[in-house]
Amino acid sequence: MTPINIIYISIEGNTRAFLKLLTKYAQQQHALNPENPLIKAKEISDQTIPAKEKQPFFVFVPTYLTGGNGIDSGFTEIMTNALGEYIADGNNAPKCIGVVGSGNRNFNEQYCLTARKYAKQFAAPFLADYELRGTNQDAERIYDILKKRWSAVNA
DSSP states (O other): OOOEEEEEOOSSSHHHHHHHHHHHHHHHHHHHOTTSOOEEEEEOOTTOOOOOOOSOEEEEEEOOEESSOSSSSOOEEOSOHHHHHHHHSTTOGGGEEEEEEEEOGGGGGGTTHHHHHHHHHTTOOEEEEEETTOOHHHHHHHHHHHHHHHHHHTO
16 A cells, blocks of 8 residues: 655644654554555645645644634634645645644634644545644544545545
8 A cells, every 4th residue: 555645844843743653653553464554744844845746645734823713803824834835836735635633722712723724725624633742542543544534535
């Protein structure tokens, strides 16, 4: 099976740390059964030159907002704009097959708001969420979700 493609942005290192955890879990599952796909993750930053994605991919995005409450008084997305621009470039958006969000649950309704915004903007399903750096249980749960969606898209 082809590797599961993920593109992400990590401002403070939380998303990067979770992707390392998720990749390690995928490697363990692949070692137990080669039918289980590996993870291929690509980090996007302000210095990333847009590229044409050839394969479907998932997006992992943290939430960084300023202003408003995100519901009725608006908000401004900050810090993840490079990822949004990368996805919007060329013909990448149609290859986005799902969005996974992270954030801090203390922010209530703003929790994973950026991921929900990306899902809507790029017409991709919001698949899952985890808090901050995530846990081993989050990695297992999200891997299973990604694996099912990846199999359905690549069937």
